[in-house]
Structures are given as C-alpha cells and as structure tokens.
Amino acid sequence: MCFADSQFLSGLQKTSSEEGLLAPANVNVPTCGELFAGCGGMAIGLEQAGFRHEWMVEFNPVACQTLRSRFHGSWYEQPLSVIEADVRTVDWSRMDAVDIVAGGPPCQPFSRGGRAGGENDPRDMWPEALRAVREIRPRGFLFENVKGLLRPAFGEYLARILSDLRRGGETESNAPDRYEVAVISVNAADYGAAQKRERVLIAGVRADCGVLTPFPRRTHSVERLVWEKWVSGQYWEKHGMLRPDCGPTSRVELAVLHKLERTGLEPRELPWLTCRDAFVGLGEPTGGTSISLHEFRTGARIYPGHEGSPIDEPAKAVKAGSHGVPGGENMLVDCTGAPRYFTVREVARLQGMPDTFEPAGSWSQAMRQLGNAVPAQLAVVAGRCIQECIHA
Known part of the structure; x- marks a missing residue:
C-alpha cells in the first residue's frame, strides 16, 4: 500500500x-x-x-x-x-x-x-x-x-x-x-x-x-480481539477472569464472530486494546488514590446519545468536553452497566501519554486538553x- x-x-x-x-x-x-x-x-x-x-x-x-x-x-x-x-x-x-x-x-x-x-x-x-x-x-x-x-x-x-x-x-x-x-x-x-x-x-x-x-499496514484488529475473547478465550485468561456466558453483546463483535466461525481463519494481527487493557495497574479510582490524576469523580450518568465506553472494548473517541454536555461521553461502563467518568490518568493512557504526563490546570482543563490531543x-x-x- x-x-x-x-x-x-x-x-x-x-x-x-x-x-x-x-x-x-x-x-x-x-x-x-x-x-x-x-x-x-x-x-x-x-x-x-x-x-x-x-x-x-x-x-x-x-x-x-x-x-x-x-x-x-x-x-x-x-x-x-x-x-x-x-x-x-x-x-x-x-x-x-x-x-x-x-x-x-x-x-x-x-x-x-x-x-x-x-x-x-x-x-x-x-x-x-x-x-x-x-x-x-x-x-x-x-x-x-x-x-x-x-x-x-x-x-x-x-x-x-x-x-x-x-x-x-x-x-x-x-x-x-x-x-x-x-x-x-x-x-x-x-x-x-x-x-x-x-x-x-x-x-x-x-x-x-x-x-x-x-x-x-495495521498491526491490530477487531477480528483478533473477537478471536481472543470468544474463540480462544485468551483475553479473559490474561485478565484472570472467567469468560462471560452471554457471549458478545456488541453488534459489531457479534457480526465479526459469525464471520470468523464461517471462515475458521485465525486473524494474525494483534488484538485491538480495550479499556481494561489500557488501565492495567491503575485499579479503581478513589478519593485518596496515590496515583496522580486518578481520582474518582461523581455525577456520571447514561442518557440517549451518551452511553459511555464498555470496559472490554476500545473506548469511544475521547472528547474535548469534560462531561456529557457539551462535548461527549468520557465515561467508562463496567460489566454491570454502571457508568463513571474516566479519570484524567485514564484518558491520558487512552491518548498514548506516559504516566509521567501531567496536564496543567483544573480537572476540566486537563480533560479538554487531552480530548483535543492528537x-x-x-x-x-x-x-x-x-x-x-x-x-x-
């Protein structure tokens, strides 16, 4: 190409x-x-x-x-x-x-x-x-x-x-x-x-x-992620989890799985990384966390058009707004469907920043900077x- x-x-x-x-x-x-x-x-x-x-x-x-x-x-x-x-x-x-x-x-x-x-x-x-x-x-x-x-x-x-x-x-x-x-x-x-x-x-x-x-050429693919989640089970093993009985809940993943089952061909790329992959080592945010910029923030809620990002998929595009109105849905949705805001540290990881990266300003200013970043x-x-x- x-x-x-x-x-x-x-x-x-x-x-x-x-x-x-x-x-x-x-x-x-x-x-x-x-x-x-x-x-x-x-x-x-x-x-x-x-x-x-x-x-x-x-x-x-x-x-x-x-x-x-x-x-x-x-x-x-x-x-x-x-x-x-x-x-x-x-x-x-x-x-x-x-x-x-x-x-x-x-x-x-x-x-x-x-x-x-x-x-x-x-x-x-x-x-x-x-x-x-x-x-x-x-x-x-x-x-x-x-x-x-x-x-x-x-x-x-x-x-x-x-x-x-x-x-x-x-x-x-x-x-x-x-x-x-x-x-x-x-x-x-x-x-x-x-x-x-x-x-x-x-x-x-x-x-x-x-x-x-x-x-x-691309190095990662949704096909490989679906393979490791729903065919080989490697994804869940890597995170020390049991594979959910429900199977794919995403329409995209379900369609990809059906295609993989028809062809039987194992994708050779690396898997797409998910939010769970990106946040390894951070743990759940708390008010007194020792990890810089990884504090829990209240107020996240789901409403039409702002559903957040499932933890076992790549995040939706990070937005420059700090919350749902204006500027996006910078929220994580866990396995139970409960939403919470991404922390600044989590968004920095999604944008490829090292953990030493410290955006200046308030929480909203930091989120806006990261949302605008390449x-x-x-x-x-x-x-x-x-x-x-x-x-x-």
Missing part, C-alpha cells in the same frame, strides 16, 4: 511507561516545529519516532504550561521554545529551520459535532498551516484533523488545500518547491490505541528531499514513516 489521496489506513500501539521515550541527544536527530501544539500528543509521538522539537506554537495558556513542564531535559541542548501566540501573528520565516512542520489545525469547523462552517468558520486555521509551509519550506509536513474534513461538503475546499500544499503553500503554479502530498484516513485502534478514534492525516514530502513510501500512538507511526520518506 502506498500513500494516496484516497487511501484509508490507521494508527499505533501505546505504552504507559517512559521506556524508549527519550533518545540521547545528538547532532543527527531530525528536527520538528509544531503549530497548534495543544498539550503535546503529537509532540510525544513524534519524539518517540525520533524527532526533536525546536519550537512549538500554541494559543491556549494552560496548554502552554503543560508543554513547558513536559518538554525539557537531556533531549534538548537548550530549553525548547514554547511560543504562546495566535499563529496568525507568527512570522514563520524568522523561526529556526526544521526538517518537518507538524500540527493539528482546529477541527471544530469540520467536526460532525460542530457548526460545520468549514472555511467560513473563523476558527479555520488551514490557511495558517499553508502559510507555515510556504515560509518555512520544510523537507516534509504532517497535519492531523477530524474525519469530517473528508465530507463531500468540504470536498472543494480540501482540494484547494491539497493543491496549495503541493505547490508548497504558494498560489503560483511556478512555485520553486513542490511537495508530494497524501491524505490518509486512520483509526488509532488499528495500531494499538485503546480508543476508536478516526482521524485524517495529511502528509507531504518536498520533491527534492525524498518520496512518499508505503504507510504501515493520539500519540498515531503520531509515532506517522512520524516514523515520514522520517523514512525524507531520508529516502
């Missing part, structure tokens, strides 16, 4: 430990600059993929606190530049040169849960992403957005974005540097995130710096791929 505008692919596995997160500093490390950095989900993934950030730009002051607290240490020869600013005010030509530019332009203009104003929404920042590419002239770029960007209503606008990116952000057809550009639809669960989070990646490589190479698992696989592309 190769990068292509119509290609539909997917995400990566996470770890909650720090092992392998930071590589020794050296002069040959590829560099990155990031706009719309948020609390650092993409940055953590790109760091694991081998990139060193030279600078980050973020508008939200609380998210900037998180970034300054997180990105420091031996990986950086000097303090990382976290610029708290509106990207529309930044002169990118004055920024340090970097190998790739990355970021997640605000998704609200294209989200199914928003007003869907597209380019007419004042929060649309794709023109600023284009300007950054035009002024920095990086070897490559990696942008992330919601799957809603692929809706037919935004087709003409997306075509213009891609056309401008191919010309390096220029509007003239004789721009000096052209980019090979790809659109990839991804599901983070397919690469080991314990979360069904569908996103769109727009990646590019400057023509004189390399070529777009095949994007990695899953680190997704950034790792995309970062490794684009690094191979620009070194090709």
Whole structure:
C-alpha cells in the first residue's frame, strides 16, 4: 500500500511507561516545529519516532504550561521554545529551520459535532498551516484533523488545500518547491490505541528531499480481539477472569464472530486494546488514590446519545468536553452497566501519554486538553514513516 489521496489506513500501539521515550541527544536527530501544539500528543509521538522539537506554537495558556513542564531535559541542548501566540501573528520565516512542520489545525469547523462552517468558520486555521509551509519550506509536513474534513461538503475546499500544499503553500503554479502530498484516513485502534478514534492525516514530502513510501499496514484488529475473547478465550485468561456466558453483546463483535466461525481463519494481527487493557495497574479510582490524576469523580450518568465506553472494548473517541454536555461521553461502563467518568490518568493512557504526563490546570482543563490531543500512538507511526520518506 502506498500513500494516496484516497487511501484509508490507521494508527499505533501505546505504552504507559517512559521506556524508549527519550533518545540521547545528538547532532543527527531530525528536527520538528509544531503549530497548534495543544498539550503535546503529537509532540510525544513524534519524539518517540525520533524527532526533536525546536519550537512549538500554541494559543491556549494552560496548554502552554503543560508543554513547558513536559518538554525539557537531556533531549534538548537548550530549553525548547514554547511560543504562546495566535499563529496568525507568527512570522514563520524568522523561526529556526526544521526538517518537518507538524500540527493539528482546529477541527471544530469540520467536526460532525460542530457548526460545520468549514472555511467560513473563523476558527479555520488551514490557511495558517499553508502559510507555515510556504515560509518555512520544510523537507516534509504532517497535519492531523477530524474525519469530517473528508465530507463531500468540504470536498472543494480540501482540494484547494491539497493543491496549495503541493505547490508548497504558494498560489503560483511556478512555485520553486513542490511537495508530494497524501491524505490518509486512520483509526488509532488499528495500531494499538485503546480508543476508536478516526482521524485524517495529511502528509507531504518536498520533491527534492525524498518520496512518499508505503504507510504501515495495521498491526491490530477487531477480528483478533473477537478471536481472543470468544474463540480462544485468551483475553479473559490474561485478565484472570472467567469468560462471560452471554457471549458478545456488541453488534459489531457479534457480526465479526459469525464471520470468523464461517471462515475458521485465525486473524494474525494483534488484538485491538480495550479499556481494561489500557488501565492495567491503575485499579479503581478513589478519593485518596496515590496515583496522580486518578481520582474518582461523581455525577456520571447514561442518557440517549451518551452511553459511555464498555470496559472490554476500545473506548469511544475521547472528547474535548469534560462531561456529557457539551462535548461527549468520557465515561467508562463496567460489566454491570454502571457508568463513571474516566479519570484524567485514564484518558491520558487512552491518548498514548506516559504516566509521567501531567496536564496543567483544573480537572476540566486537563480533560479538554487531552480530548483535543492528537493520539500519540498515531503520531509515532506517522512520524516514523515520514522520517523514512525524507531520508529516502
């Protein structure tokens, strides 16, 4: 499989430990600059993929606190530049040169849960992403957005974005540097995130710096999860549990099980990770827990359209809202059907953050930062791929 505008692919596995997160500093490390950095989900993934950030730009002051607290240490020869600013005010030509530019332009203009104003929404920042590419002239770029960007209503606008990116952000057809550009639809669960989070990646490589190479095939699948839950029973054994007599309660899992029974073929991928997998070692949250950001919070309830995430499935996409109205259903539903809010630590694990990650601010501010983050698992696989592309 190769990068292509119509290609539909997917995400990566996470770890909650720090092992392998930071590589020794050296002069040959590829560099990155990031706009719309948020609390650092993409940055953590790109760091694991081998990139060193030279600078980050973020508008939200609380998210900037998180970034300054997180990105420091031996990986950086000097303090990382976290610029708290509106990207529309930044002169990118004055920024340090970097190998790739990355970021997640605000998704609200294209989200199914928003007003869907597209380019007419004042929060649309794709023109600023284009300007950054035009002024920095990086070897490559990696942008992330919601799957809603692929809706037919935004087709003409997306075509213009891609056309401008191919010309390096220029509007003239004789721009000096052209980019090979790809659109990839991804599901983070397919690469080991314990979360069904569908996103769109727009990646590019400057023509004189390399070529777009095949994007990695998925490593995890719902088919393997169903096999281990309802055929081999490995899932329940791993967690020291008896297999439920009821069988699958999810329509998706039931349909997959019927298919597996018909074919008899054992899936070779790794299984999708579930909430139970992701939260191993945390235990149930309490008011006095010793685990950072793993406190129990009251008030969770199920109502139509906000049913929460079953513990033995990957979570539904984490939302930027802290509770049901507005912004989603950041709730876990246990085996009895009882809901409770995810803790901040649990959401951080779902987003691929290590357990040392500490978002700044209040509980609601932390949940909003995490809900807006790019899953680190997704950034790792995309970062490794684009690094191979620009070194090709």
